[in-house]
Amino acid sequence: MRPFSIMLIAGEPSGDRLGADLVRALRGALLELELDSSPHVQPLRTALPPEFFGAGGPAMREAGVEIVTDLTPYATIGLFDALRRLPLYHRAFTTLRAEARRRQPDLVIGIDSGGFNLRFAKALRQYLRKRHDWFHPWRPVLVQYVSPQVWASRPGRAHEMEENLDLLLSILPFEPDWFARHAPRLTVRYVGHPLVDRWANPAPAPRTETRQNAPRLALLPGSRPDEIRRHGPLLAGAWSRLKQRWPDAQARCAVPHPALADLLRQQAWPDEIPVQIGPARPVLEWADLALTKSGTITLECALADLPAVVFYKTAPPTWWIGRQIVHVRHLAMPNLLANRTVYPELIQNDATPDRLAATVADLWENRTRRSEIRAALAEIRKQLGPPGASLRAARLLALCLRNKPSALPIEPPLATAATASTLRAAA
Numbered sequence: 001m002r003p004f005s006i007m008l009i010a011g012e013p014s015g016d017r018l019g020a021d022l023v024r025a026l027r028g029a030l031l032e033l034e035l036d037s038s039p040h041v042q043p044l045r046t047a048l049p050p051e052f053f054g055a056g057g058p059a060m061r062e063a064g065v066e067i068v069t070d071l072t073p074y075a076t077i078g079l080f081d082a083l084r085r086l087p088l089y090h091r092a093f094t095t096l097r098a099e100a101r102r103r104q105p106d107l108v109i110g111i112d113s114g115g116f117n118l119r120f121a122k123a124l125r126q127y128l129r130k131r132h133d134w135f136h137p138w139r140p141v142l143v144q145y146v147s148p149q150v151w152a153s154r155p156g157r158a159h160e161m162e163e164n165l166d167l168l169l170s171i172l173p174f175e176p177d178w179f180a181r182h183a184p185r186l187t188v189r190y191v192g193h194p195l196v197d198r199w200a201n202p203a204p205a206p207r208t209e210t211r212q213n214a215p216r217l218a219l220l221p222g223s224r225p226d227e228i229r230r231h232g233p234l235l236a237g238a239w240s241r242l243k244q245r246w247p248d249a250q251a252r253c254a255v256p257h258p259a260l261a262d263l264l265r266q267q268a269w270p271d272e273i274p275v276q277i278g279p280a281r282p283v284l285e286w287a288d289l290a291l292t293k294s295g296t297i298t299l300e301c302a303l304a305d306l307p308a309v310v311f312y313k314t315a316p317p318t319w320w321i322g323r324q325i326v327h328v329r330h331l332a333m334p335n336l337l338a339n340r341t342v343y344p345e346l347i348q349n350d351a352t353p354d355r356l357a358a359t360v361a362d363l364w365e366n367r368t369r370r371s372e373i374r375a376a377l378a379e380i381r382k383q384l385g386p387p388g389a390s391l392r393a394a395r396l397l398a399l400c401l402r403n404k405p406s407a408l409p410i411e412p413p414l415a416t417a418a419t420a421s422t423l424r425a426a427a
Helices: 013-032 058-062 079-083 086-103 114-129 157-164 175-182 194-198 225-245 258-265 281-286 297-303 316-325 333-338 353-364 367-383 389-402 421-426
Strands: 005-010 051-055 066-069 107-111 141-145 167-170 188-190 216-220 250-255 275-277 289-293 308-312 345-347
Touching (some): 005 013, 005 086, 013 058, 013 107, 013 194, 051 086, 066 086, 107 114, 107 389, 114 141, 141 389, 157 175, 167 175, 167 389, 175 188, 194 297, 216 225, 216 281, 225 250, 225 289, 250 281, 258 275, 281 297, 289 297, 289 353, 297 308, 297 333, 297 367, 333 367, 345 353, 353 367
Parallel strands (some): 005 107, 107 141, 141 167, 167 188, 216 250, 216 289, 289 308, 308 345
16 A cells, blocks of 8 residues: 555646646545545555655745656747757656656646646547556556637547546636537536635735825736747837826736746836736735736636736747637636636737737726726636635546546536527637
8 A cells, every 4th residue: 555646737827827726636636535435345545644746846845745847948939939948848857757757656647737637638638548458557647637629729639538547626617518518528627726726815805906106017928938028028018108198106016936027127127116026916906007018817807807908929830820810709707707818918029019008008007997807807706616726626636536447526516607509709
């Protein structure tokens, strides 16, 4: 007998934080689980604490995960940005695959980073199918935590997920219904959004804008080096225009890692804008408006009850390919959940310093519009589920381990607050 062995793979800073939250919850859920009530005559594991290892960053390391490789400083988005780091990803993939075979974990959890993690699950599944006999008893539960956005582009990937995963833990309310129609053999459980747990008050009190002449701006360029390179000069240019308009304006920036702050300062970053390293929450709570790149951070703005202007720029070839395969009208998740434009979006060629500055100015000078945005944000927050997403995910994973070899959780999924009709209307 040995303790449970759990492998986690997170390739981005946001996934690193999700993984850390999950590990803390899972450690407690496994200790709570009454293993001696399992269907097995002899208990398969001892009461020793579970062992965690895999790919992650500083947050997962602090949570007690043995980090085999750290991909978080090299996170990219889009095919052409990823191609430049293909050798690094290949080495990490090979290392993690070898560690999985050597340690034979009971549970393998891919956290976000769908491009990497779905390939890893497929490689493990192929390896296991070739060794399906009594002499090779290793049968890990393969889980993806946070679905890739297959409902937005390349829906055929749902069939690959159906073939290679035992369980998908969903954090968006419309996904279970979508997968029920497109990949009915895949077990999907909606657990709610983990971001809700990071905000002590998921329904914040109405904001009081203390500065009437000029806003306090949160500038959020991203969490990947390629985003910093593209968005840093864009935000600096927009700030120079806004500063001309409002000499009393203030701004703060947030990035997750010191290396990103250093990279940002290399992009002719204005000296008067402090760069905070770590979670964005203090900057969001301080600000009156946000100028933010698209992504998970837009949901944090929604949880902070903060009006925002959303932008994004990527490599031109990546943008061209994306236009051919993406089938939803909005990029910002609050807009997608609301099925309308809550946050103005300026994407690719529309994302210029002049356009960003003008959109921020229009929003600041239109108090009625900001009130409408906040009313919409209150409805969006309701769709993100109640607090406790990480704990619900952990308890489902503990049940997977208890129920092996069937591996399927027996708890019903969290009641969803929206259905796939949201996506059909948005497409």
